[in-house]
Amino acid sequence: MYFNSLNPELLNQKKKTILFSIIDDEEFIRSIIIRTIKMMNFDDYKLDLIEFESGIQFLESRRLEESGEHLLILDGVMPEMDGMEVLKKVKSDKNRQGIYVLMLTGRKSEPDIKRALTLGADDYLTKPFSITELQARIQRLIKRIK
C-alpha cells in the first residue's frame, strides 16, 4: 500500500491540473511565455498549456468550460477584441471561481492598470518585462490556487 502511494502514475493522477492559456497576438511573445513556463518547476501540478492569437479565438474555443484551475496570461492590446474586453467577459460571471488572470501588456498608464484591477485582473505586468519577474508572478498566482 505504501509503495502504491508512491507510484508516479498514481501520483500524477492525483495532481491538480492547471490550464494555462496564453493570449497574445504576437507569436514571438507567446513563444517567450511558453518557454518561460516550461522552464518552471510545477512538481505538484499537471500542466495543460495552450496559446491563442486573439481574444476572440480564446473565447470561441470554450477553453474556460474545461474543468480545472485556469491561469490566463493576457495581452492588453490586441486587434478586434482587446485584453480589457476579454478580461471583462472572463470575470463577468461572479459565481465562477478558479480563473486567475495575469495581464501582460504594453499599457503602462495608471488608469489602465486601475481599470484592469477593477475588472478583476489578479496581477498586472508591463512590457518590456523580466523573465524572472514573470516567473515569480506566475508562482505567486499558483500559490493562490493552493
Next chain:
Amino acid sequence: MPNNELFILSVLTISILCILINLLVYLTIRKAIDLKRREKIEKYKEIYNPLIFQLLTEGSYSRKLTPESPLQQKAIEELLSRYANVLEGEEERKRLTEFASMHLTEYYRKRLKSKKWSTRMNTLYHIDDFNMISLLDDVYGLTKKNRLSHEELVHILRILALFQFQPLFQLLTNNYQYLSEYDYRHILIRLEKKQFDQFVLHFHKAELPLQKAVLEVISIKRERSYLPFIENSILINTGEVKLRSLKALAEIGYVKNINPYLDLLYSTKWEERMIAAKLIGSLKVEKAMPRLIELLHDQTWWVRYQAGQSICQFANGKDILRKVLETSKDVFAKDMAWEWLHKGV
C-alpha cells in the same frame, strides 16, 4: 513618308518594350533573391531562437550560436533586437549585451563606416538597443566626421550618454550649443546622477535650450536632491526658466516651506497661476483650497483645468467639486467641476 513614320514608331515601341521586359526580369530576379535571402534568414532564426532564449535566461551558451555568414549575423541581429524590445531583466540584458559584443562588434564596426546613411543609422540603433559599449570609440569617432546628419549626430550623442561618456559634457557645452531643448532632453535623460550634476553646476552659464532640458530632466526623474537648486532657480530666474523650475518643483512634490509659493496663486501671469495650482495639488496644501476654488473660476481655461485637477488630488476633492457644481453661478467653473468629477480619476 508614312512608311518612314511607321518604321520609327515601331522601333520606338520595340525599344520601350525591350526596356520594360529587362526591367521586369531584373525586378523578378531581385525579388526572387530577396525572398530566398529572407527564407534563409527565417530558417536561421528558427534554429537560433531557442538557443538565444536559453542563453539569455540561463546563461548557457551553445556552440551552434556562432554566426559566420552575413545572413546568420542578420538573423541573430533580428532576434536580439526583438528580445531587446521585450525583455528588461538586468541579467538578461547583460547577457544580451555580452553576446552581441562577442559576435556583432566587427560586423557593426564595418557598417558604421558605410556610405549609406540608412545603414549607419540602423547600426547606431542596434548599438544603442544592445548597449554595445565595445563600440564606444567607434561611435565617438563618428563625431569627428565632416558629413554628419543632425539625426545621426543626436543619436551618437544619445549613445555616448548611455555609455556615460566622460567628455560628453565638454561636447555638449562647447561643440554642440545649437541643439534644441528636445535633443538635449533626450540626451541628458540617459545620464546617471554624477554625470548629470555637471550640467546642473553649469546651469547658469548654459544656453536657454540646455537650461530648459536640465529642468525637464529633473521634472521627469523627480530627483529630490535637486530641491535646493530648483528653489534657488525659482528665486533668481524669470519667464520660461522660472516656470519650468516651478513645474519641476511640482513634479518633485515636496518643499520645506510652501509660503513663498502661495503668492504665485495670485500672479498676474496665468502660466504662474497654473503651475502654482499644480504645486498646491501635489503638496495638498489645505490652507490654499479657498484660492484653488477661486481659480476654478479663472478666465484662462488652463488655470481652471489645473485647479480642477489639483482639487481632485485632495481626499475631499470630489465633494468640493460637487459643491461648486451645485452652487456656483459661473458656467465655466461648473463645466470644469463636472469634467473632473466624470474623468474617472
